[in-house]
Amino acid sequence: xxxxxxxxxxxxxxxxxxxxxxxxxxxxxxxxxxxxxxxxxxxxxxxxxxxxxxxxxxxxxxxxxxxxxxxxxxxxxxxxxxxxxxxxxxxxxxxxxxxxxxxxxxxxxxxxxxxxxxxxxxxxxxxxxxxxxxxxxxxxxxxxxxxxxxxxxxxxxxxxxxxxxxxxxxxxxxxxxxxxxxxxxxxxxxxxxxxxxxxxxxxxxxxxxxxxxxxxxxxxxxxxxxxxxxxxxxxxxxxxxxxxxxxxxxxxxxxxxxxxxxxxxxxxxxxxxxxxxxxxxxxxxxxxxxxxxxxxxxxxxxxxxxxxxxxxxxxxxxxxxxxxxxxxxxxxxxxxxxxxxxxxxxxxxxxxxxxxxxxxxxxxxxxxxxxxxxxxxxxxxxxxxxxxxxxxxxxxxxxxxxxxxxxxxxxxxxxxxxx
Numbered sequence: 001x002x003x004x005x006x007x008x009x010x011x012x013x014x015x016x017x018x019x020x021x022x023x024x025x026x027x028x029x030x031x032x033x034x035x036x037x038x039x040x041x042x043x044x045x046x047x048x049x050x051x052x053x054x055x056x057x058x059x060x061x062x063x064x065x066x067x068x069x070x071x072x073x074x075x076x077x078x079x080x081x082x083x084x085x086x087x088x089x090x091x092x093x094x095x096x097x098x099x100x101x102x103x104x105x106x107x108x109x110x111x112x113x114x115x116x117x118x119x120x121x122x123x124x125x126x127x128x129x130x131x132x133x134x135x136x137x138x139x140x141x142x143x144x145x146x147x148x149x150x151x152x153x154x155x156x157x158x159x160x161x162x163x164x165x166x167x168x169x170x171x172x173x174x175x176x177x178x179x180x181x182x183x184x185x186x187x188x189x190x191x192x193x194x195x196x197x198x199x200x201x202x203x204x205x206x207x208x209x210x211x212x213x214x215x216x217x218x219x220x221x222x223x224x225x226x227x228x229x230x231x232x233x234x235x236x237x238x239x240x241x242x243x244x245x246x247x248x249x250x251x252x253x254x255x256x257x258x259x260x261x262x263x264x265x266x267x268x269x270x271x272x273x274x275x276x277x278x279x280x281x282x283x284x285x286x287x288x289x290x291x292x293x294x295x296x297x298x299x300x301x302x303x304x305x306x307x308x309x310x311x312x313x314x315x316x317x318x319x320x321x322x323x324x325x326x327x328x329x330x331x332x333x334x335x336x337x338x339x340x341x342x343x344x345x346x347x348x349x350x351x352x353x354x355x356x357x358x359x360x361x362x363x364x365x366x367x368x369x370x371x372x373x374x375x376x377x378x379x380x381x382x383x384x385x386x387x388x389x390x391x392x393x394x395x396x397x398x399x400x401x402x403x404x405x406x407x408x409x410x411x412x413x414x415x416x417x418x419x
Contacts, residue, residue, distance in 0.1 A: 003256070003324040005273060009264045012053040019053035020074045022214060025320060033074065034130045039201065039212050047320050048214040049257065050074060055265040058229065066119050069222045072261065074215060078126030079155040083118035084222055086110045088230040088382070091351040094363070098370050102235065102380035105348065105363075106227055109355055109388030113175060115310075116223060116251065116386045117147035120209075120216035125151045127215045128207045135160060137206030139193035141247065141310050142172025143387055148209055149179035160206055162186050162193040169309055169356070169392035189304065191315045211250030212317045220254035221261075227382050228268075235380065239274045243369075244384035245361040246278035246287050246333065247311035249322035251384065256325030274382070275331040277375075278322070279365030281306035281358075285335040287316055290323060292333075297323075307338045307395060310358035310387055332374060336364040342399050354389030354396070 003025060013021055015032040022031040022038065026046030031038055033050065040047060056071035063070075065084035070076045088104050095103035108116035128136060136152045137160040138144045145161035145168075152159035159181040163173065167189065176183055186193045194210060201208035209216055228238050244251050256276060262268035280288050284304035290297065301314030316322065326333060336344075338357075344367065345360035362383040369375040389396050406416045 003260070003321065003328070005260055005263055005270045005328050007260070007264070009055065010051055016053060021051050022048045023051045025049055034127070037131055037133065037204075037207060039208055039214075047212070047318070049321070050214050050218050052261075055261050057265055057267050061225070066122050066219055066222045069225050072221065072225070072258070073123060073218050075123070075126050075130075078122045079129065079151055080122050081112040081118065081150065081154055083111050083122050084226065086226070088227065089351070089353055091348075091353070094347055094351055097347070098363075098367050099377055100366075100370065100375065100381050101378050102239075103366075104230070104239075104382050105351075105353055105385055106223065106382055107353055107355070107385050108223065109359065109385060109391070113143075113146045113150045114388035114391055115143035115147065116220060117143045118151070119219040119222055120211065120250070121147040121151040121219070123219035124209045124213055124216040125155045125157070128157065128209070129155060131207065133207040134158060135206040136209050137161070137197050137200060138209050139190060139197045140168070140172075141190050141312055142168040143310055143391065144210065145181060145183070146172050146175035146179070149176040149181035152181070153179045158182070160184070162197050164189050164193055167309060167312065169394065171391045171393055190313050191300070194315075194317070210317070211248050211253075217250055217254040217257065217318075220251055221258035223251065223384065224255035224258040228262075231380065231382070237380070238268070238272055239382045240379040241275040241277055241331070241375065241381045242384065243277045243279060243362045243366045243381060245308070245311050245358050245386055246280050246322070247313040247316065247358070249278070249287060249316040249318040251386070252276055252278055252325050253318040253321035256321065256329065259329070273329050276325050276329045277331045277365065277369070278326055278333040279361045280333065280335050281308045281311055281341065281361060282335045282337050284312050284314055286314055287319060287322065288333040288335045290319065291326060308341050308358035308361055309392065310356060311361065332369070334365045334369055336361055336368055340364040340368065345399050348385065349389075349400070353385065355385040356387040356389060356391040357395050359385035359387050
């Protein structure tokens with residue numbers, strides 16, 4: 001099945017439940033959404049997407065946060081901790097420095113557990129309730145585990161998280177621990193953790209809530225809807241481009257789906273869909289490699305390394321959804337160095353916006369593409385920052401200024417300041 005922007009709204013199959021069903025993006029097979037636990041297609045193992053008999057317009061949205069967009073989601077409400085409605089910051093000095101007409105920062109670190117993952121979990125845990133499962137599970141570089149633990153505890157469910165040993169920032173492990181998750185540290189990287197948790201889920205041991213789960217991405221669609229509404233309110237137009245960090249490519253896939261549905265609903269012209277532009281760290285850039293080589297699929301990178309731990313992923317499971325999203329919108333993908341990421345982290349901090357390293361990749365990528373002339377000076381751009389500064393306090397401290405020891409008296413402090 002094509003994931004083209006021009007694809008027609010599909011006919012409602014017999015196995016739809018209240019106008020909702022799952023459909024394979026590869027072979028088009030459809031499935032009832034909540035009769036069985038299902039992550040991929042029974043017939044071809046392709047990725048699944050949620051489909052809806054009726055697609056909403058902007059006028060149908062009301063309220064605040066993720067569940068403002070209930071008409072674009074499988075349920076009217078979910079297991080919620082007031083996620084969504086994150087700031088779309090103005091950054092005038094950074095805007096001028098990068099050299100674009102408009103630059104806004106969509107800071108997902110202002111969600112309840114400090115990352116965009118909360119948007120997916122509020123929907124995913126609600127689906128878990130519908131399916132009647134008791135144990136939730138994920139592989140994680142940290143943010144997914146924090147959100148899973150928080151929303152699992154909110155919903156009264158057991159949470160199991162698999163983390164790559166020694167590779168997850170302390171702030172994220174602390175969150176999962178405090179919220180009561182059972183934490184397993186795996187002697188391997190994130191992709192090895194995901195392999196294991198997929199096998200556990202396949203054996204019925206837990207309900208998988210990584211972004212392989214199509215319902216988790218439904219919650220993440222709301223990032224794109226908020227960005228569009230914010231630009232329409234402030235500029236009476238949508239952004240030309242949205243730049244976002246890429247790990248498992250869930251957000252790229254989710255935003256593309258949101259925009260496709262708006263096109264099908266007649267709310268957004270194909271030519272107005274923002275260019276989806278992915279950014280990866282140079283040490284973990286399989287999506288960039290695929291885009292640059294014109295490949296239809298990514299090559300798994302077995303060895304990945306970057307200080308941007310949240311995107312230290314070598315096998316992005318959502319690539320079959322994300323690659324068409326980048327190409328169909330006229331976007332691109334770019335890799336940036338750890339040094340460029342840290343510089344962008346400092347630039348954002350200079351505007352008062354505190355983010356973890358992976359978040360700053362979006363601004364680093366925009367700066368690089370602007371310098372190369374791929375992004376034009378007259379573009380209106382939104383950069384997505386995905387996680388809060390305190391997710392990785394060690395990285396923040398390393399990027400920031402050093403404390404200065406002074407005597408315990410006023411005169412000594414003044415002399416130090418004047419020296």
